[in-house]
Amino acid sequence: MTEIIPIKEGIFVNDNKGARLLANKCEKCGYIFFPKATFCLNCYADHLEDVELSQKGRLYSYTTGYMPSMHFTPPYAIGYIDLPEGVRIFTPLIIDENKPFNIGMELELIIEELWQEDDKRIIGYKFKPV
Amino acid sequence: MRPVAVIGVGQSVFGKFPNKTAEELGREAVSAAIADSGIKPSDIQVAYTSRLYDVWVTGQCILKDVGIRGIEMVNVENACCGGATAFRGVWKEIADARYDVGIAIGIESMSTSPIAGKLIPPAKDDLEGQLGLTMPALFAIFARRQMEQYRTTIEDFAMVSVKNHHHGCMNPFAQYKKEFSVQDVLNSRMICDPITLLMCCPNTDGAAAVILCSYNIARRYTTKPIRVLGSSLLSGDYRFLQEDMTISPLGSLAAKKAYDMAGIGPEDLDVVELHDAFANEEMIRYEELGLCKVGEGTRFLREKSTWIGGKIPVNPSGGLLALGHPLSASGIRNIAEIVLHLRGEAGERQTPNAKVGLAHMLGGAVAGLEAGACGIHILAR
Numbered sequence: 001m002t003e004i005i006p007i008k009e010g011i012f013v014n015d016n017k018g019a020r021l022l023a024n025k026c027e028k029c030g031y032i033f034f035p036k037a038t039f040c041l042n043c044y045a046d047h048l049e050d051v052e053l054s055q056k057g058r059l060y061s062y063t064t065g066y067m068p069s070m071h072f073t074p075p076y077a078i079g080y081i082d083l084p085e086g087v088r089i090f091t092p093l094i095i096d097e098n099k100p101f102n103i104g105m106e107l108e109l110i111i112e113e114l115w116q117e118d119d120k121r122i123i124g125y126k127f128k129p130v
Numbered sequence: 131m132r133p134v135a136v137i138g139v140g141q142s143v144f145g146k147f148p149n150k151t152a153e154e155l156g157r158e159a160v161s162a163a164i165a166d167s168g169i170k171p172s173d174i175q176v177a178y179t180s181r182l183y184d185v186w187v188t189g190q191c192i193l194k195d196v197g198i199r200g201i202e203m204v205n206v207e208n209a210c211c212g213g214a215t216a217f218r219g220v221w222k223e224i225a226d227a228r229y230d231v232g233i234a235i236g237i238e239s240m241s242t243s244p245i246a247g248k249l250i251p252p253a254k255d256d257l258e259g260q261l262g263l264t265m266p267a268l269f270a271i272f273a274r275r276q277m278e279q280y281r282t283t284i285e286d287f288a289m290v291s292v293k294n295h296h297h298g299c300m301n302p303f304a305q306y307k308k309e310f311s312v313q314d315v316l317n318s319r320m321i322c323d324p325i326t327l328l329m330c331c332p333n334t335d336g337a338a339a340v341i342l343c344s345y346n347i348a349r350r351y352t353t354k355p356i357r358v359l360g361s362s363l364l365s366g367d368y369r370f371l372q373e374d375m376t377i378s379p380l381g382s383l384a385a386k387k388a389y390d391m392a393g394i395g396p397e398d399l400d401v402v403e404l405h406d407a408f409a410n411e412e413m414i415r416y417e418e419l420g421l422c423k424v425g426e427g428t429r430f431l432r433e434k435s436t437w438i439g440g441k442i443p444v445n446p447s448g449g450l451l452a453l454g455h456p457l458s459a460s461g462i463r464n465i466a467e468i469v470l471h472l473r474g475e476a477g478e479r480q481t482p483n484a485k486v487g488l489a490h491m492l493g494g495a496v497a498g499l500e501a502g503a504c505g506i507h508i509l510a511r
């Protein structure tokens with residue numbers, strides 16, 4: 001049977017409330033970290049509270065790759081998403097012919113398979129145009 | 131701190147040499163630098179060598195065959211900034227009066243490396259690398275922001291490549307001695323939209339070496355010692371502190387430190403060599419080095435300020451785009467290029483009456499950081 005493995009443990013959930021990215025926030029200076037930090041990288045405070053990030057954000061920038069990357073065959077799109085919490089996330093993007101990428105456009109989070117290796121399916125986060 | 135001079139420079143021809151070992155390329159560069167300096171191999175007291183792929187004791191392997199052994203040898207890796215790091219290592223040894231004469235070597239054989247023919251990935255097991263980030267992808271992402279924020283066009287990006295290939299035609303060591311038009315660059319294969327093949331530096335094999343000594347003994351060896359006025363090397367800050375990806379806090383801070391040490395400003399520079407792994411980054415570098423104001427890099431390019439014969443030639447060697455980019459070698463090679471201009475020995479591509487020059491290098495992608503390292507050196511005659 002195919003084993004399903006997250007690309008990294010503890011960085012997203014996908015349950016009946018939908019897909020969310022898991023971050024944490026410094027209680028002192030308010031910086032938010034994704035993936036979670038073990039202490040605040042901005043002010044070195046120890047205490048961080050868990051937060052879930054918004055499912056929708058705006059495209060900061062993007063590119064479509066036409067040469068293979070480590071796991072993706074061309075064409076594949078990647079970019080940075082600015083989330084309302086003030087966090088910028090690097091992410092694979094889903095190409096939708098009807099919704100060409102534009103800086104500032106709204107995209108939403110989905111969790112799905114990134115690639116397969118041996119008998120494993122590696123799942124992770126992507127963003128797709130709304 | 132003692133003043134330090136560069137008294138010898140040398141490089142191998144840059145290109146694709148799958149049948150040459152990295153050590154052979156290294157010996158070509160070292161022998162050229164020793165011949166250029168007029169010193170004997172036995173005069174060298176310390177050696178720093180930089181190479182990224184895929185060895186150990188690389189300096190020892192090169193130097194044993196040119197008669198240098200039994201001295202302090204350090205091998206460093208700092209991605210594409212490795213060469214600048216090795217140079218700074220030797221500079222510190224001599225400035226701190228531990229040694230009087232040393233050699234800095236940068237070397238890379240991409241053709242025989244494990245990443246031959248592939249896009250250069252970030253550090254191994256890096257999350258963003260797993261998710262598809264490569265060097266050209268990252269710079270393509272910057273390019274989209276430049277187009278959005280500054281109305282830079284893909285023709286502007288292409289023009290950087292046209293310029294540097296034009297310069298490369300004047301450099302006998304260049305991998306590509308061929309003129310290209312804007313149309314040629316735009317019509318070349320798309321790598322990461324909007325970055326085309328001819329906007330990317332090629333994979334290159336090559337080596338470069340530089341010999342440094344304490345300034346007070348430099349005239350024993352040469353009538354044209356070149357002083358090291360400023361040196362800086364920094365790692366990148368957290369990416370979450372960088373709001374605008376078209377402005378490099380790392381490069382700006384490294385430049386400020388080098389200018390402060392040298393006691394000069396960008397207006398005093400006559401010639402610049404900088405990291406142009408991708409054509410669009412030249413404009414970002416103009417701004418971070420203070421050659422023009424932030425947001426004016428595109429105008430500065432369009433005014434032809436950075437062509438040979440312009441206000442301040444940038445990458446007269448052909449840069450990484452045309453001369454080629456053997457990763458760890460480039461940071462030594464571009465210092466050597468500045469030295470040639472300051473000596474008045476750069477041939478057809480000479481910057482007239484150059485007195486002060488700057489060599490910039492950048493290296494390494496790490497998730498969460500702006501970049502791995504930035505190294506800047508300012509030299510003067």
